[in-house]
Amino acid sequence: MFFDKLFSFGRKRPDVTPYDKSREKPLIRIGCCTGEKMAGFRSLETGRFREIMLIQSDRDYREFLRRYAVDPRDVDQDVLES
Numbered sequence: 275m276f277f278d279k280l281f282s283f284g285r286k287r288p289d290v291t292p293y294d295k296s297r298e299k300p301l302i303r304i305g306c307c308t309g310e311k312m313a314g315f316r317s318l319e320t321g322r323f324r325e326i327m328l329i330q331s332d333r334d335y336r337e338f339l340r341r342y343a344v345d346p347r348d349v350d351q352d353v354l355e356s
Contacts, residue, residue: 292343300342300349302329313338316350 293300298315303323305311311329316322326342329335339346 290341290343298324300344302335302349302351304351304353306353306355311335316352 293315297318299318301314301316301323303312303314303325312325313327313329313335314323314325317324327334327338329338338344339349
């Protein structure tokens with residue numbers, strides 16, 4: 275057991291943390307100037323955006339979908355104006 279922890283190379287993947295579909299909508303925010311993408315959830319009640327993670331590659335996007343049990347068809351995109 276000790277050696278498994280000592281010599282475990284690579285990171286442990288975080289568990290799935292589902293979001294509350296009745297209160298939040300998955301959203302990718304895209305900056306208009308830099309094209310920076312931020313994944314998160316928009317509250318259906320207040321419209322407030324809760325940032326979760328920066329999306330720098332397709333791998334990051336797939337990790338966001340997996341970690342929060344998001345269906346890609348449910349994800350909206352929002353381009354921020356400067």
